Amino acid sequence: MKTSIEGLLEYLIVKALAGKENVIKALMDYFVYSESPSIVALKYGLSKHQVRGYAQRIVEKTGSVTRAKVILKYATPIVLKIKPITKKLNSSFIKCLLCGEELPLQIVEDHIRKKHTSIVEDYLQSTVELMRKNIVVDRL
Numbered sequence: 001m002k003t004s005i006e007g008l009l010e011y012l013i014v015k016a017l018a019g020k021e022n023v024i025k026a027l028m029d030y031f032v033y034s035e036s037p038s039i040v041a042l043k044y045g046l047s048k049h050q051v052r053g054y055a056q057r058i059v060e061k062t063g064s065v066t067r068a069k070v071i072l073k074y075a076t077p078i079v080l081k082i083k084p085i086t087k088k089l090n091s092s093f094i095k096c097l098l099c100g101e102e103l104p105l106q107i108v109e110d111h112i113r114k115k116h117t118s119i120v121e122d123y124l125q126s127t128v129e130l131m132r133k134n135i136v137v138d139r140l
């Protein structure tokens with residue numbers, strides 16, 4: 001079983017691989033800079049409802065808002081360097097560049113988690129190492 005830190009990192013890494021860096025940035029602004037859900041939503045093309053939903057998931061994963069803040073602060077700059085393995089085809093379909101499958105947006109993250117486990121694990125390890133070494137690039 002994964003620790004709460006790894007659970008959150010994996011969640012962020014899968015989002016990055018899926019090309020949803022706006023969600024990662026939104027979470028960073030919400031937790032680390034304490035911006036309101038409506039401002040964050042506007043900035044990153046999400047709905048307030050979505051921002052609250054993502055934030056809720058994060059708190060569930062880490063068990064506390066404080067812990068979520070600290071992890072996001074140090075992980076976000078690293079995770080945002082991950083290159084997406086997907087390409088958007090239109091507003092509802094995405095192509096996985098690793099296996100060539102075309103998928104509905106909603107199941108992309110599931111696809112990455114199930115079919116491309118090793119790449120997620122590799123990024124998880126390297127992110128944890130970078131965080132440990134405290135090689136954190138300056139703020140976004």
Ligand SMILES: [Zn+2]
Nearest residue numbers: 096098099115
């Ligand atoms: Zn794939």
